[in-house]
Amino acid sequence: MARIDILGRLDTDTSVLRARLASLARQQATGLKAELPGDLGAQLPRALSLRAEIARRDTYGTMIGQALSRTEATQQALGRLAEIAREFGDKVAVKLDPNSPDTLPLAASQARQALVEVGQLLNTQQGGEYLFGGSDFSNPPLPDPEGLPAGGMATQVAAAIATLGPGNAAAVSAATQAAALDDSAGTTPFSAFVTDPSRGGTEPRRSIVAADGMTTPVGLFANRNAAARSAGETTGSWARDLLRGLASIAALTPAQTNSPEDFRALADTIRGGLQSAANALADEQGALGQTEAQLANLQSRHAEMHDSLKAQLAGIEEVDMAEVLTRLQATKTALEASYNVIGTIGTLSLVSYLR
Known part of the structure; x- marks a missing residue:
């Protein structure tokens, strides 16, 4: 037993x-x-x-990573736009001289080419989304960039410049500014969405939620400033100022040099507008750069917290x-x-x- x-x-x-x-x-x-x-x-x-907290941190990190990819592409486009503004403001426009009418055809040809490039840059895409189109991700903010040199805005600018004569430089400049600001169909180079005051024309910037209670704006617009504030000879928009300046140079012919003083006054206006565009673009780049630094810092903090939380979870489960x-x-x-x-x-x- x-x-x-x-x-x-x-x-x-x-x-x-x-x-x-x-x-x-x-x-x-x-x-x-x-x-x-x-x-x-x-x-x-x-x-x-x-x-749950780890998943939330992962989501924030992913969203920030996607946003940084978009801002990187945006910065590249802004950088090239700023280069164009500086090139034509500091070099081409400076050489506009009524005593050298033979240089105008080349400057006009260069400006027409630059107009097309600006339109293409404002149609920059990243991940299949247009970066300067506001919330209209699927459609270009400039429907026809190749047609800009012969488009409605450029045609109106050219018509105004063709009237340059004794004592009317200020009126011609005002007319070119009005053409750049004109959002009517057939004149504006921008899409109906971004110019519609009930849609893209007044919508806030595209933003991401980068942390609890923190919304960070990252989107830009093709037809209006985001963080930058234009000053000087300006329409209030660096994009419109750039397009106006290029369209004005593209419209110049030796005929305008027949009124030297008015030609010089118009040339000064063109230079001022391009310089305003370059300055505002620099401000836009700087503001976006600060946003990128903030997002990168947040992404790093989320990653650090993610690792800490994973360690705590491992202590429970592993x-x-x-x-x-x-x-x-x-x-x-x-x-x-x-x-x-x-x-x-x-x-x-x-x-x-x-x-």
């Missing part, structure tokens, strides 16, 4: 060891303390909370592998010893047991 009791207790102990061995083997294979979340017991609410291996080996040894004892007792005869 004592022998049966001993075997029963050994069998029970062996079952416990086998269960422990199976659990440790599973932990070794998965690295997790529990096979199912519910097996975490009192730690489950904390684990679920940590998982095992110490070195400890598991040690316990696994000890359990194997104990189980083997238990089997040996059972085997030995099983071979004992009643006589040997009574000795």
Whole structure:
């Protein structure tokens, strides 16, 4: 009877060891303390909370990464637009001289080419989305960039400049500004969406939620400033100023040099508008650069918090592998010893047991 009791207790102990061995083997294979979340017991609410926070940080990080990709492409476009504004404001427009009418055809040709490039830059896309089109991601903010040199705005500018004569430089400049500001169909180079005051014309900048309670504007517009404030000879928009200046140079012919003083006054207006565009573009780049730095800092903080939260979650869900291996080996040894004892007792005869 004592022998049966001993075997029963050994069998029970062996079952416990086998269960422990199976659990440790599973932990070794998965690295997790529990096979199912519910097996975490009192730690489950904390684990679920940590998982939710980790997912939230991941989402913020992903959104910021996408936004930074867009702002990087936007910065490249802004950089080239600024180069064009400086090139024509500081070089081409400076050389506009009534005493050198033979240089005007080349300047006009260069300006027409630049008009097309500006239109293409304002139609820059990233990830299949137009960066300067506001919330109209799928359609170009300038429907026909190649047609800009012969478009409605350029035609009106050319018509105004063709009237340049004694004493009317100010009126001609005002007319070119009005043409650049004209949003009527057939004149404006911009899409109906971005000029519509009930849609893109007044909508706020595209923004992302970069952290709890923090909305960061990142979007720009093809027809109006975002963060920059234009000053000097300006329409109030660096894009319109740039288009106006280029269209004005493109419209110049030797005929306008017949009124030298008015030509010089108009040339000064053109230079002033292009300089205003260049300055505002620099401000736009600077403001967007600050936004990029802020977003990059937030992304880094989200990543650091993500790692910290993962470590906390690991402390709840994951095992110490070195400890598991040690316990696994000890359990194997104990189980083997238990089997040996059972085997030995099983071979004992009643006589040997009574000795």
